[in-house]
Amino acid sequence: MMSRNMAEAQIPKRIDAVKLVKVNQRFNAAIDQNNLTRLNEAVVRCLEPVTCEIEFLQAADKQRLMRGSCHTSVVMICQRCLGEVTYPISSEFEIGLVFNDEQASQLPRNLEPVELDENGQLDLWSVVEDEVLLALPMFPMHAENECQADVATVLEPEAETTNSSDERPNPFAALAKLKQ
Numbered sequence: 001m002m003s004r005n006m007a008e009a010q011i012p013k014r015i016d017a018v019k020l021v022k023v024n025q026r027f028n029a030a031i032d033q034n035n036l037t038r039l040n041e042a043v044v045r046c047l048e049p050v051t052c053e054i055e056f057l058q059a060a061d062k063q064r065l066m067r068g069s070c071h072t073s074v075v076m077i078c079q080r081c082l083g084e085v086t087y088p089i090s091s092e093f094e095i096g097l098v099f100n101d102e103q104a105s106q107l108p109r110n111l112e113p114v115e116l117d118e119n120g121q122l123d124l125w126s127v128v129e130d131e132v133l134l135a136l137p138m139f140p141m142h143a144e145n146e147c148q149a150d151v152a153t154v155l156e157p158e159a160e161t162t163n164s165s166d167e168r169p170n171p172f173a174a175l176a177k178l179k180q
């Protein structure tokens with residue numbers, strides 16, 4: 001676990017990945033969640049900085065790697081009751097740093113490819129943001145005992161409720177309203 005004051009150090013945005021691999025750089029630091037636009041668009045709000053532990057290293061086969069973990073917490077919309085639900089989000093990743101698609105295709109299957117630019121540079125915030133986005137639940141929901149919706153009603157098969165479904169809110173309409 002990371003101590004609080006370590007988490008207050010900021011992860012650099014633009015990095016020279018080739019150089020960081022060479023020196024086996026490690027980061028225990030955070031990214032201010034307000035800098036992550038795509039994440040903020042995907043959730044109601046992000047509650048805390050994305051804290052990260054990241055290491056750059058070279059594998060035995062010379063492959064450049066970036067591995068680590070990140071975590072934060074977000075508020076999303078419960079798909080059952082359309083109320084807000086808070087989720088802790090954490091992700092572990094092992095990334096193969098490559099220069100082109102051919103190198104990407106040669107990576108072992110357990111490695112996720114991320115492409116460096118021609119100078120070996122990388123937008124580290126964007127890579128971490130991708131990992132957080134991938135870790136978001138696809139169908140966010142409260143635990144049953146915390147949810148405002150009548151679980152039995154909502155889970156009833158659609159075919160049997162065609163005539164009596166008028167009173168139920170359309171979740172997509174309600175979501176659209178929330179996004180306005």
Ligand SMILES: [Zn+2]
Pocket residue numbers: 078079080081082083141142146147148149
């Ligand atoms: Zn709910």
